[in-house]
Amino acid sequence: MKISYKWLGELIELTETPEEIGTLLTATGLEVENIEEVESIRGGLKGVVVGEVLTCEKHPEADRLKITTVDTGLPEPLHIVCGAANVAAGQKVVVATVGAVLYPTGSEDAIVLKKSKIRGALSEGMICAEDELGLGTSHDGILVLDTDLPNGTPAADYFGISSDYLIEIGLTPNRADAASHFGVARDLKAVLDREIKLPSVAEFKVTDQSLTFGVSVENAEACPRYTGLTISGITVAESPEWLKQKLQTIGIRSINNVVDVTNYVCHELGQPLHAFDAAKVDGNQVIVKTVEAGTKFTTLDDLERTLSDQDLMICNATSPMCIGGVFGGADSGVSNTTTAIFLESAYFSPVWVRRTAQRFTLKTDSSFRFERGTDPNMPLFALKRAALLIQEVAGGQVTSEVTDIYPTPIQDFSINISYRNIDRLIGKSLGAEKIEQILTGLDIKLEEKTDAGFVAIVPPYRVDVQREADVIEEILRIYGFGQVELSESLSSDYLSDFPVNDPEKLKMRVSELLAANGFYEMINNSLTKPDYAALLGEQAEQSTVKILNYLSEDLSVMRQSLVFSGLEVIEHNINRRQRDLKLFEFGKTYNLINEKYSEKERLAVFLSGNTQEESWIAKSKESAFHDLAAVVSQVLAAMKIRSTEKQEADGTIFQYGLTLSINKKPVVTFGLLKSAITKKASVKAPVLYADFDWEYMLKQYDSAVQYREVPKFPEVRRDLSLVVDKKVTFEELRQVAFKTERQLLRSVNVFDVYEGVNLEGRKSYSISFILQDDQQTLTDKVIDKTMSRLIANYERELNAIIRK
Incomplete structure (x- = not known):
């Protein structure tokens, strides 16, 4: 946001320098990013003075040049060679002395005046034309002044050139109240304990009611307050110099006197206004409403836009004229032929304005303020202020009573x-x-x-x-x-209540666990390529969240999975000969389901290459599924998630893998990615991937400490070898075991698996069982009975053959 130092000084007395004001504003939270001197004529004509030509003679060596002597107020006159045809003795002229820096019209390069010799004649300056000074475009001859000012008077005084300081503030989104000179002055008022001098509107009056409009607000939610009036008999023309200079200082191009006033008041008070050509308001009706979805509307930039039924429009009796709080229409604005206007000043809902501005990717001075929240008590004052200024610069009279529709005042x-x-x-x-x-x-x-x-x-x-x-x-x-002194011991305090389970602490716990196991954390862009969605399935393709104002096709949608951004990191590292990779990322995924946006946080873990480097004591070991499974188990244990249901992973992106669930809701899916998935990111090496539902894991975490008494009685191990169908998994064997014996069985572990030619279609498992009773020592009778029941159930449910 740009603020003029002089303009600010009109609202509050400033005895401090621009730099001191910048320091004060930064200390209050309005961070000043830059302070720059701005001049109405670039360079400020420093070193340029009023002079008088004393003599003018023809140059002996050039027909078109003349040698002059010029009085510039110095003890001795300057010798200047001039090529202008209209130079003559006795003229008052503009002289650039040696060392002066000029910025000619149409040139970005500066001219530095030096003492020189031209065709053998000494030249100690330059008698200037209009374009050489940057004052205009004429180069027909030198400027001849009609003035009695003494020789040596700075040219800046003669031309009324002013300088100002531009203060650029990096305005944070929450400080909508400071988006104007008045808003900045309010902070200085509090810091400096000085009064603000707001311009008076006491002279405002209604001359007659010869041009009255019917005004109605049909959508009070989108427009809680709407004010307006008409001004007739105006003359649209170029703005006066003082108005143009103020707008120019803050980087706003002058358009005409009426539009410039609306821009001026917007940046003075923070209240956007809009002026309609009264002749183009059909039926003398102004209606604030939404229109039918699909309605076409051409805005000031001559682009035809398709409206939705969620866009607030300012309409006349027959058609829309303006997108409320965002952008004016091409057909209803002020032009050089306008003689009467309807002037609008309103408070629009930030939600409605923000939604429309984002839909059309329109960022204007008006929408910038409305979507952050303007002052609902300002529209009437700003309306009268603008009306008085328009009368001052464009003439005319107020020809209607002030309309102020404010059915439900916004409370403090x-x-x-x-x-x-x-x-x-x-x-x-x-x-x-x-x-x-x-x-x-x-x-x-x-x-x-x-x-x-x-x-x-x-x-x-x-x-x-x-x-x-x-x-x-x-x-x-x-x-x-x-001004708050530091105490000997630093501490902090807060008002907020914090959850028992702090998500950030749990995230840090898991991050430290993974880092301790050799993993590196990634932070990737949430924007990604649109063609990735097709690889995640039809549903994913249909629920893609698309970016309206994307910068490139490769960053045009929000990611629906962390897998592809992770693969891009793997590809980047492999291309730089870093092939053994252990990576993880906490990140968000985005979906659009039934016209509702959803955002979920997930944890992704990647393994690729070798888990163990080659050394003299051991060979290199390629990452395997069970390496990833071990990491998954550690993460779940850190989050106190132990009892999970297992099933094969969905084959959309996994060649093989497992899904672990709680109450039939997946907690993590992990396995080997399909080659079609890795090749999409140009990764040729095998990649193991785990996808955790982090939000669900947080809900399952229980901070309560669980413990049980250390057993007093010894545990017993029994082993069993059995042959089962090749399709039977260890998980099925484990489930049968715990279903058979719930009291004594503590754990089941597989320590050998054999598949061979002599076991076609079948395989052999060697399994250990740990039995223990908390109340007494187990006897052989109880142990044998338990093992017999296990054997019987394996034979009955899984058609197992027990190897004796």
């Missing part, structure tokens, strides 16, 4: 404040008097004051101050962070 925010919390969060006791002084300076009233606290009444333009912590932050930023 009421917030309970405790002195204890103020002292606790700031880290210093400021005292009730100082606190009241700061808040009063910020237009925040104090009511129901007691020794313990008060009720803060916050004006509605401070959309970012709605909680106790926000008010305390306001006190601290005006008091000054630098």
Whole structure:
């Protein structure tokens, strides 16, 4: 946001330099990024003076050149060679002296005047033409002045050239209240304890009611307040110099006197306005409403846009004229033939304006302010201020009563404040008097004051101050962070309640676990290629979230899985001869399902290459499925997730793998990625991938410590070898075991698997069982009985053959 130092000084007395003001604003949270001197004529004509030609003689060596002597107020006249045909003795002229820097019209390069010899004659400066000074485009001859100013008078004084300072503020989204010179002045008022001098509107009056419009608001949700009036008898022309210069200082191009006034008031008070050509308002009706979806509308940039039924429009009796709070229409704006206008000043809903601005990718000065939240109490004052300025620069009279439709006034925010919390969060006791002084300076009233606290009444333009912590932050930023002394021991405090299970702490726990196992964390872009979605299945392709204003086709959709961004990182590293990779990422995925957007956080783990480097003591070992399974088990254990259901992974992206679930909801799916998936990211090496539903894992985490007494009685191990069908998995064997014996069985483990020619269509498992009783020592009778039941169930349910 750009602020003029001189303009700001018209609203509040400034005795400080621009640099000092920049320091004060930065300290209050309005970070000043740059301060730059701005001149109405580039260079400010420094070193250029008014002079008088004393003599003018023909150059002996050139027919078109003349040798002159010029009085510039110095003890001795300057010798200047001039090529202008109209130069003559006795003229008052503009002289650029040696060392002056000129910026000619149409040139970006500067000219630095030097003493020189031209055809053998000494030249100690230059008598200037209009274009050489940057004042215009004429080069017909030198400028001849009609003035009695003494010789040596700076040319800047003669031409009325002014300079100003441009203060650029990096405005954060929450500080919509400071998006104007008045808004910045309010912060300085609180810091410097000075009064603001707002322009008066006391002279506003309605001359007659010869041009009245019917105004109605059909959508009060989108437009809570709408004001307007008509001005007749205006003359649309070029703006006066003072208005053009102020707009030019903050980088706004002058259009005409009426439009320039609306821009001026917008940047002065933070209230956008719009002027309609009254002759183009059909039926003398102004209707604020939505229109039928699919309606075509041409905006000021001559682009035809298709409206939705969620776009608020300012309409006349027959058609739309303007997109409310965003952009004007091509057919209803002010032109050189306009003689009467309808002037609008309104408060539009930030939600409605933001939605429309994003739909059309339109970012205007108006939408910038409305979508962040303007002051609902400002439209009427700004309307009268703009009407007076238009009458000043374009003539005319107000020819209608002021329309002010405001059925449900927006109330101030009421917030309970405790002195204890103020002292606790700031880290210093400021005292009730100082606190009241700061808040009063910020237009925040104090009511129901007691020794313990008060009720803060916050004006509605401070959309970012709605909680106790926000008010305390306001006190601290005006008091000054630098004025709070550091104590011997540093500590912090807060008002918020924190969950028992802190998601960030749990994320850090898992991150440290993975890092300890040799994994590197990735942070990838959430934008990705649209053709990845087709590889994730038909449903994924249909639920893609597309970017409206994407910068490239490769970054035009939001990712629906972390797999492809991870594969791109793997491809990047492999191309740089880093083939043994262990990577993980916490990231979000995005979907559009039934016209509703969803955002979910997931954890992705990747393994590729070798898990063990080659050395003299061991051979290199390629990453295997069970290496990834071990990592998955560690992550689940860290999150206290132990009892899970297992099933084969869906074959959409996995060649093989497992899905672990709780209550039939998947927690993690992991396995070997299909070659078609890896090749899409130009990865030729095998890649193992685990996809965790991090949000679901957080819900399953229980911070309560679970423990049981250390068993007093010994455990017993029994082994069993059995031959089963090749399709039978160890998981099925484990489930049968625990279904058979729930009390004594502690664990089941497979320690050998054999498949051979002599076991066609079958395989052999060697399994160990750990049995234990917490109440007594197990006897051989109990152990044998348990093992007999296990054998019987294996034979009956899985058709197993027990190897004796």
